[in-house]
Amino acid sequence: MSRSGELVQWNNKGGYGFVRDGAGNDFYVHISKLAAGQLRPRIGDKLNFEIVSGRNGRPAASNVAVDTPALQTARTIRDVKRMPRHMSRYAIGLRTTAATMMTLLILLAIAADQVPVWLGATYALMGAASALLYRFDKLYALNGGWRVSEINLHLVDLCFGIIGGLAAQEIYRHKTVKPPFVATTWGIAIVHVLGLTALAMGWLNFALP
Known part of the structure; x- marks a missing residue:
């Protein structure tokens, strides 16, 4: 057809x-x-x-x-962020939901004195770095320029940048189709969700100063 x-x-x-x-x-x-x-x-x-x-x-x-x-x-990020007509601009995707869940788990763990504040700051800083990498890679892809390697994207996500990485994938609609990349991203996300859940619930002890 x-x-x-x-x-x-x-x-x-x-x-x-x-x-x-x-x-x-x-x-x-x-x-x-x-x-x-x-x-x-x-x-x-x-x-x-x-x-x-x-x-x-x-x-x-x-x-x-x-x-x-x-x-x-030259295409810009503004072009990418325009939602397709069939999608509501207020729709919340699975990646945004997962990123929000991890953020809430971090805040819960900090509030319960299960983890130090610097761990939350690390997630915030690395998340921002990951989001910037996805943004740059999307711009490079749109205009045929140099690309950020998938290994580097996964490495930053693994090193506490997964919240920003998931949010950037959702916002820029980038790296959401290729099965191996998507599977690795969700594998990293699951590891962080399980770890943060264990910390927030007190199942895993974090050595506080």
């Missing part, structure tokens, strides 16, 4: 990206699936494509053709 959508992510070096249809669904697209004679697409291009079963049985785009080329103006 033929569909149309906008190319919202594109790695020109790797030759792959994601096209988003009118319902807000993202489909993986590879350069090998371009129709004969088609040039490399660019972010913002309106594409016509067919849906086939891709890797791991996930739907992917095939027989891709550029319908309307994008005007080549």
